[in-house]
Amino acid sequence: MTDTSAPLYEVRNISKSYGSVIALDNASLAVRAGEVVGLVGDNGAGKSTLVKALAGAHRPDSGQIFLDGIERHWASPHEALQAGVETLYQESSLAPHLxxxxxxxxxxxxxxxxxxxxxxxxxxxxxxxxxxxxxxxxxxxxxxxxxxxxxxxxxxxxxxxxxxxxxxARKVIILDEPTNHLGARQSKEVLQVIRAAKAKGLGVIFISHTLPHILEVTDRIVVLRLGKIVKDAPTSDFDVDTLLGTITGLLV
Known part of the structure; x- marks a missing residue:
């Protein structure tokens, strides 16, 4: 993966409102093959809405979605899944009796x-x-x-x-808070799985409130605040303090 490679999965200038509440405002995000992108933001920043748009669960009011350079209009999560976009939400949806x-x-x-x-x-x-x-x-x-x-x-x-x-997964995996409520050892295993997905050549979008985990396994970090992308930069540009400051708006 190089910075000049074409995005594998991309949303461009998408917006989504719920009545008078603007959840996403002209947001753009891209992930390349073999790249792990961290998506971070405070509660209410719009992360869940962006994840649902990426997963095909919500249709944006405006903007475009591209997979392999081809514009897509997901009618359902199943359609995105069939195209190679796998999503794991916070609730893992396993059937315990099986x-x-x-x-x-x-x-x-x-x-x-x-x-x-x-x-x-x-x-x-x-x-x-x-x-x-x-x-x-x-x-x-x-x-x-x-x-x-x-x-x-x-x-x-x-x-x-x-x-x-x-x-x-064939192309992209979206992981929404996969280490939430896990202990240190289990979290380490999950982070290793993310590395394995990267090595497999998948594009990975990793959403987490645990900033050290984001800093440990991502190549690039996208910061969402009040529905807008306020920062999209290599992970090497951040440490915990600068990342937290960007999320809260204390740093611009």
Whole structure:
């Protein structure tokens, strides 16, 4: 990834209002292949609205969205997902009563070959093996892929959710507060998964209030304040104090 490479995923000058409340005001953001972009801002800055526009959950009132240089008009999150944009929100949306592998393949199950597949039987052993390999590939150690998610710790559940996102992503992953409520060790595992996604050549948009995590794994940081992008610069331009000052408006 170089600074001169074309953006993989980009929003240009998008705005979104809810009645008289302006959530996004002419905001632009881009991520390149193999780049981790941190998106930060105070509560009410517009981060959630921007994430939902990127994920296809909200249509902006104005502006443009481009994937691979082609303008897109997402009709739904599923459409963005099908195009290669995976989003993990703060609530990981795992099904606790299902196994790890069933969660990894949720909505994309592998059916058994032949007649059994036609009758709706799933290739469970194949899914267990592939889920374990997929999670291991991105640095996630889960005791057994056939283990129910309800038996995992909170950190393990979050790691599985992120691992599922990374393993299925083809172009871009959007991670909304993935280390929220995690301990130091679990957070370290999650940050390593983000590095694995970068090494895989994915574009990563990482939203977090935990500024040291942002500074540790990102290449570039975009600061959103009151619906506007107020700073877009290499991570090396920031430390915790300057980043916090930019978020709050104490530094311009």
């Amino acid at each position: 196994s790890v592998s069933a969660n990894v393949f949720l909505g994309r199950e592998i059916v058994s070959p032949g007649l059994l597949g036609k009758l709706g039987f799933l290739a469970q052993k194949k899914m267990d093996a592939e889920a374990h390999a997929d999670l291991e590939r991105v640095g996630i150690a889960v005791p057994a892929s056939n283990r129910p998610v309800s038996q995992l710790s909170g950190g393990q559940r979050q790691a599985v959710a992120i691992g599922r996102t990374v393993s299925w």
